[in-house]
Every structure is written in structure tokens, then in C-alpha cells.
Amino acid sequence: MFPAPTRAAITTGALLAALSCSKKSSDEAGAMASIKIGLIAPFSGAFADSGRQIEGGIKAYLKLHGDTVAGKKIEILVRDTTGPVPDVAKRLAQELVVHDKVAFLVGFGLTPEALAVAPVATEGKVPMIIMNAATSIIPTKSPYIVRVSLTVAQEAAPMGEWAAKNGIHKAATLVADYGPGIDAEAAFTRSFTAGGGAIVEAARVPLKNPEFSSFVQRIKDARPEAVFVFVPAGEQSIAVMKSLHERGLADAGIKIIATGDVVPEHVLQTIGDSALGVITTSHYSLAHDSPENAAFIKAYEDANGKDGGPPNFMSVGGYDGMAAIYEVVGKLGGTMDPDRAMAVLSHFAITSPRGPISIDPATRDIVQTIYVRRVERVNGELRNVEFAQFAAVKDPGK
Ligand code: PHB
DSSP states (O other): OOOHHHHSOOOHHHHHHHHHHTHHHHHHHHTOSEEEEEEEEOOSSTTHHHHHHHHHHHHHHHHHHOSEETTEEEEEEEEEOOSSOHHHHHHHHHHHHHTSOOSEEEEOOSHHHHHHHHHHHHHHTOOEEESSOOOTTGGGGOTTEEEOSOOHHHHHHHHHHHHHHTTOOEEEEEEESSHHHHHHHHHHHHHHHHTTOEEEEEEEEOSSSOOOHHHHHHHHHTOOSEEEEEOOSSHHHHHHHHHHHHTTTTTTTOEEEEEGGGSOHHHHHHHGGGGTTOEEEESOOTTOOSHHHHHHHHHHHHHHOGGGOOOOHHHHHHHHHHHHHHHHHHHTTTOOOHHHHHHHHTTOEEEETTEEEEEETTTTEEEEEEEEEEEEEETTEEEEEEEEEEEEEOOTTO
16 A cells, blocks of 8 residues: 555654655645545444445545545545554554644544654644544544544433433443443443442443353343443444354343444344344434435445445445535635634534534534434344433543
8 A cells, every 4th residue: 555665663763854854845735736635444344334324424425525625636545554543543543743744634433543653643633633532532532533423421421311311220231341331331331320320230241252151141131121221333243242142132121222433334234133122322324304304315325336334324434524624725715824724723613414513613523413213123123223322422531
């Protein structure tokens, strides 16, 4: 993908030196013919679908709005972290900033990779748009970060409140043992216990090569009325749902409640009927009924083909992230100034395919509606059907 010399690790000092020596090139960047965007995410390995979903959403935006804005051609430079590999993500970001002179760093399917790249955004003064990674602290790690996706705490806190108000008194938690899982556990536990519920078991499963069955058995043995689950969307959604089914949780009368990551649309048909009745909280549902979502779904299909499968919440992150970039480029008249770009990004607000979204200028994090959904069969397909909502939810984790 790269010539050998650019693959060498670039130290932070070397990055600063390269940036200060390239004043001329950054001036050129201010008035460049095209706007380069570095897309960093896993495109191979266990989390490959996060990269594909984000890129699919970006392509959908370009399909609908064209690849030129304010007279500048938009160029997407795609880089595969093979993740989760934070060191690779950081090296790729350094190369994109120093050699390719990208105006934006975007993507970031996984928290550890977003955290590794944050110092590169700060040192290079390059706006960094988080299109998925969902641990609360991420935007606090650089003044150049803005998040257009979600925080898992933003999903998990409403789930705890909803569960406590809807007849669940005793719950267990089952989460991936890293940033977003720990945030999910904390946010659910806080709101569920504040509503009068009790946590009877809390299990954290390793992120890499998780073996769910012994953890699921532990939860079954604790006899909760419900288990609250978070795993990163994709292969792990399929694996955890399989394990919950095989261990007979539903037959034991234990309800599955979760963040949307556990039943994302791109793998929902693969999970199959064991997902029926699962209740989740999420910011995006394929079944969301709005003209913006209908236009997005059509553009996604046009841009990625039917074989690309349906879009999920990560695709919407990619799509809305591009809307944010087009707003910046348009408002700055095609020039690039990172601080002016951040001023625009910090006040970004649109009606997204998911519903109304805005950026909280105090935190550079997203404010959005969180929907309560139930998996149902609609016209022969499994869908997350929205039936209640929490409006204008801020990240409760900061
Ligand atoms: C993350 O690593 O922040 C992450 C990954 C997948 C998800 C949610 C969060 O579904």
C-alpha cells in the first residue's frame, strides 16, 4: 500500500520538525486544489466491517452530494489499521499528516485507535472526526477532536432508566472489557440503581478472542430478570447472541437488554430469530421512518451495491461526518484553517438520517435522540423497531 520509506515509524519530534519545515506546503494546503481526507479504520481482521460500514456511509454521502465542494475536489485516502492496533493507527495518521497533508483525519471504528491518534491531531493541528469510537473520554484527548457518532454511555444510561421503569428489578451486566464496555457498565448501573434496580452479577469479557460461554453461564446462575449487554458491533454481536441462545437464557426467563451494538442491522439477519424481542437503546435504526433516512438508505445502496448489505449506525457516522466536512469546506470557502474548521464543527447541527443531531460546543461531543427499540420481523426481515425515545441526550459520561 505504501512505499517502504513511508512505513518507518515517525516519532513525535520528527512529526513536529516535518510540520514546521513544511510551512510552504501547509500554505499550499490552505489553498489546495483538492481537500484530502485520511480515513483510518480496520478494513481487515475481526473488526473489518467497522471500516467497511464507515466507508460505505462516506460513499453514500458523496453519491448524493457529489465529490466537489466550494470548487475543491474531495479525495478520500483509505488506510487499514488491521485493528485493534493502536500503534499502526498512529503511524498511519502521522504519514497522512506529514506526507499526504490531509486536511481531516476521519473514521476510527475502535476506541484504542482513536486514543492513539489524538496526539497526532493535536500536534499536526488536523481536525479529527470520530465516526464511531464511543468511549466518553475521546474528545477530551485533543482540542481538534469532534465526535459525530455516539457514546455508549449515551445509549446505556437510558437503557438503565427504561429497564427500572419497566418492571425489571434485578439485572446482570455483560460487557467487553475495554473503554466502551466499562463506560456501558458504569452508565447502565448508575441509572438502573438510581431507578431502584439491583445488579446481581457483572461480567467483563476480553476484547480479543472472547469466549462468552463461561461468562454467560455465570450470569444465568445469578438468576437476574434481565442481562444488559455491550459488545463491539459485528462478529462479537453474532457470537454473544449465539452464546446467550445456546445457554438458554430466554428459556430461563432472563430478558436480553442491550445497546444497539449487539443487534446492528448488518448482522441482524445472521443472528436470526434468537434476536426477536431483544430490547436495545440506540441512536440509529435502519427502520427509522423519515425522509432523510429513506434518502440515506437509497444512496447507500446506490453507492455500495446490494451485496454491500444494509447500512448500520457506523455508516450513518460516516455519512454525517462527511456532512460536517462539507459544511466546513463550504463555510471556509474552500480554504483550510484548522482552528476556523473546529469553530464550525463545534456548532454543527443537522437533521441526520437518525433524527436531529448537534455538537455540544463545550465538549465537542454529539447530542442526539436515543431510541428504545425491539427486534421484530417486518415484511420478512428482522428489524429494530423504535417504540420510545429520549430526546437531546448528552453524553452522561463526562
Ligand atoms: C469502540 O471501540 O469505541 C466501539 C467499537 C464498536 C462499537 C462501539 C464502540 O460497536
